Amino acid sequence: MSPSSDTAATAPTLAPLPTHYENFPVASWLCPPRLRPPIAAIYVFARTADDIADEGEASPAQRLADLHAFRADLAAIAQGGAASARWPAVFGPLAHAMRAFALPEALLADLLSAFIQDIEKTRDAGRYADRPELLDYCARSANPVGRLLLHLYGVNEPAALVQSDAICSALQLINFWQDLRVDLPRGRFYLPDADCAAHGIAPAAFDTFRPRGDAPPPHAALALVAAEVAWARGLMQQGTPLVHRLPGRMGWELRLVVQGGLRILDKIEALGFDTFTQRPTVGKADAPLLAWRALRMRRQSTQ
Structure with a gap:
């Protein structure tokens, strides 16, 4: 079994509950139970990408490199392949949700495009x-x-x-x-x-x-x-x-x-x-x- 296949086999299929402060409920009890897992997966995907773009002490170049790697993992699971081993808690649940609910890759990719723009704007004082x-x-x-x-x-x-x-x-x-x-x-x-x-x-x-x-x-x-x-x-x-x-x-x-x-x-x-x-x-x-x-x-x- 290849390393990527092994990662896919062991990656979680449920995303953790939100821990960040938010202005609005995320996958709350009001949400139908069957939709809580995909909503949580979308949230964790977006929150993790946002943290890559905005949190910590990484340089703009490192943030951009990480987001491009994140985008490559999204493309991989959208095509039915395996993501890298870097973010199993993100792409395990997201891959499961994309298969089960046919989530459009383009909408998820748009979020990453915005985060990349944020980094570039901040770097260039735009x-x-x-x-x-x-x-x-x-x-x-x-x-x-x-x-x-x-x-x-x-x-x-x-x-x-x-x-x-x-x-x-x-x-x-x-x-x-x-x-x-x-x-x-x-x-x-x-x-x-x-x-x-x-x-x-x-x-x-x-x-x-x-x-x-x-x-x-x-x-x-x-x-x-x-x-x-x-x-x-x-x-x-x-x-x-x-x-x-x-x-x-x-x-x-x-x-x-x-x-x-x-x-x-x-x-x-x-x-x-x-x-x-x-x-x-x-x-x-x-x-x-x-x-x-x-x-x-x-x-x-x-x-």
Whole structure:
């Protein structure tokens, strides 16, 4: 037996449960039991790739090399072959899910494309010129996850895909505006240049008030974040009708995802839009409010 065959034989077929903080539930009890394994496999694939791109002290060159190796393993299992021995907890469960549920390789590959772009942008001090360019990134960094979930649920209507993309892009934008305190010191800059210019801010100006806790950010910067929050909220509202298209547990899961994202926006607003020095999160204390808001969405849909 070859080393790759031996690895395939011993690789796990179930992904571990999520351990990272997330703004939304992942493979929760609301998810139909038969779909929890593939959803967990998708999550672990995406989270591991994201960690390769963003965590630790590796150089950009090493991160890119690792992600290309990760992409090669994805291609191998998509073709029915065996992955390398580097990430058995990722590609064992994912290979099983791809076979059982015909998961599209292209959507998974799009996620890796976005992570590679992140590394290159950060390495080159790159920025996003405008909102369309940032949404193009979201189309690969976030939207594939929604489309993979709809695939698992057998939902493929064009209108549903468009609404899913709006929700996922909104969630990605919310994560950006939530994480300014973390991203700016790392050289990760998602505020579009055109939006900065509209508020009279040169992108380089953000270097002078990266979070040190010794001075508040200027009013123009807070107004800029307020505008980005409004953009994300509007995009989420465009996608929200999808919750009424999806039956049963699937619809409830999505309601909580939507409300988790909107709750972060509420918390950003409550901070006076100052996520340059504070990072809002959702936690157990928010659960009753999220459940009530999800139930209210249900009631509104029946009126």
